[in-house]
Amino acid sequence: MTMALHIKPSLNDWLIKLSNIEIPAMQYTLDQMTHLKSKIDDISIRDLSQLIRHDPLLTLRLIRFQQEHRRAVQTSDVNTVDHVLLMIGMAGFFREFSTMPAIENTLHQSPSALISIKKIISRSYLAARIAESLGGQRHDVDPVEVITASLLHDLAEILLWLIAPELAQQIALHIQRHPGSRSHDAQKLILGFTNNELQTALAQHWHLPALLTHLMDERHIDEARVRTVTIATSTARHLVHHWQDPALPDDYQNIADLLSCDGDHAYALVRNVMIKAAHEWSWFSVLPVASQIPQQ
Structure with a gap:
């Protein structure tokens, strides 16, 4: 495979x-x-x-x-x-x-790839929960659509670990060895294209609903619903690194701008989602992000 x-x-x-x-x-x-x-x-x-x-x-x-x-x-x-x-x-x-x-059966000979996939799936679920909260506060026309788009947003990365774990590991190692490098650049170097490009191509090839494809496409970031999906997935990605990830302040500010609220409200929103999502950690066998939340 x-x-x-x-x-x-x-x-x-x-x-x-x-x-x-x-x-x-x-x-x-x-x-x-x-x-x-x-x-x-x-x-x-x-x-x-x-x-x-x-x-x-x-x-x-x-x-x-x-x-x-x-x-x-x-x-x-x-x-x-x-x-x-x-x-x-x-x-x-x-x-x-x-x-x-x-x-687990598909990757029984690649335990490290299995762990990586479960982490990404857990992160995707977290992104969907964040999108649900953002969509609810925005009074989105159909919050379930942005939830679904957020859940599917990183499918290309999951599928890469599924069928080509060596390549996925090369990308991860490149990012690890070159602090400050962008994941898009590492993907382009190893694959010849980015995960977002693969994701968009897959969505079109599989004739996925046009709206979901559109919501997952970061080229339309000027639209509020696409921005909701992008912010949710970005925040989830940074949170799984650690609660003090240097990119998180920008995520909170993006949430504040999206919802027209202050930074404290944005932080509280994310923190509450983390705590709720932590109750379902056993689904993914991944340590919940909420376990890293600093005590207040």
Whole structure:
């Protein structure tokens, strides 16, 4: 499954490679699916939706499934997990997705890659929670759309660790050995393109909903909804480094500008999200960011 390191695949090569693999989910996600399936008569669409939003890979497969099976009479995209579930039903969901492979099995020979993927998935969930809070305070037209876009924002990075962990490790080591270097530059050096470019190309290749693709595209940063997604993912990325990351003050200021509030309110918002997200650390087997919060 791993790409050869002596050849630098083109962006199109990556699209073909990623389109020919079966996307897995976390084992914990699959275990929760089994639990909910056992009491299908007592659960709701919301219960399933809450499960799915923890796992960006399952979310991706669900949205791709809907796009691939959309009917000719469907004239608009379905942009949220809830709406997809309403269309395929709970029984349809379990029928199609209960047999997904587990990341743990896919990467059983690459334990370091498995740890890295779980950290990124945990970070993606954290970004979605931050986006949920920002969208709620902004009275966004549909906060679930920015939540979904934030959850999927770093899919290219997750998929890189999944099928080419050596290349992903090269990028991580380059950044580590060159303090102050930008991740985009390291990606360009190792891959020949950035994760954002791969992400945009994948979204178009897989015909993901145009709105979600747009919300994840940082080239449209002048739009408030795109800025919400970008700020949420940036803040989550810096938080997982450590609570005193030097880039965080800029994140708080960006939040303050977005919400027209002061810096203290922005910090409190992020801190509250961290504490809530920490209660679900076992889903990802990753130490929660809230454990690093300085005592007041």
